[in-house]
Amino acid sequence: MEQFEDFFTAFKNEVIAPDEYWPLWRSVWDSCENFTSYFGGDIAERDNVLGTIFSKHAHLRSNFMTSEENLKLLSLGDHVNIFRGGQQANIAGWSWTLDREYAEHCARSGATDNRPLLAVVSSLTSTAVLAYIDKDGISELIVDPLTITIETGDYGNIIFERL
Helix, strand or coil, X not given: CHHHHHHHHHHHCCCCCHHHXXXXXXXXXXXXXXXXXXXXCCHHHHHHHHHHHHHCCHHHHHHHCCHHHHHHHHHCCCEEEEEEEECHHHCCCCEEECCHHHHHHHHHHHCCCCCCEEEEEEEEEHHHEEEEEEXXXXXXXXXXXXXXXXXXXXXXXXXXXXX
């Protein structure tokens, strides 16, 4: 988590050059697994900070992805179905996938409460996807969780399944 702390300090001090920002943030993203732990479990603070980070230099965000990932992002249809596996405490998050089976695996392997949960968002506008990452053939879609909460009502096609 030290890499995130260093990045976040540099981010707050505005010392990262725009052309270095997105490649550096990708390196940090790939090295960190649980951003919530950095914020002491405060999901609202995590989402506020990550939302601010993903908003900075948005016109250069394509530099967060490889050229192949950019092509995959651009090739998504107008609407996508996305999945996220976890448990009640962490079902709202930034990392989603197009692969239902992978999300179910994540739900089962990460549910410390022995109650795995699968979030399914149908017909999400693909413009809500901030980035596409290909990890060993598995898609990771970065989506601000505030755009797909039931409370916002932005997307009504959200269901949760107990596995």
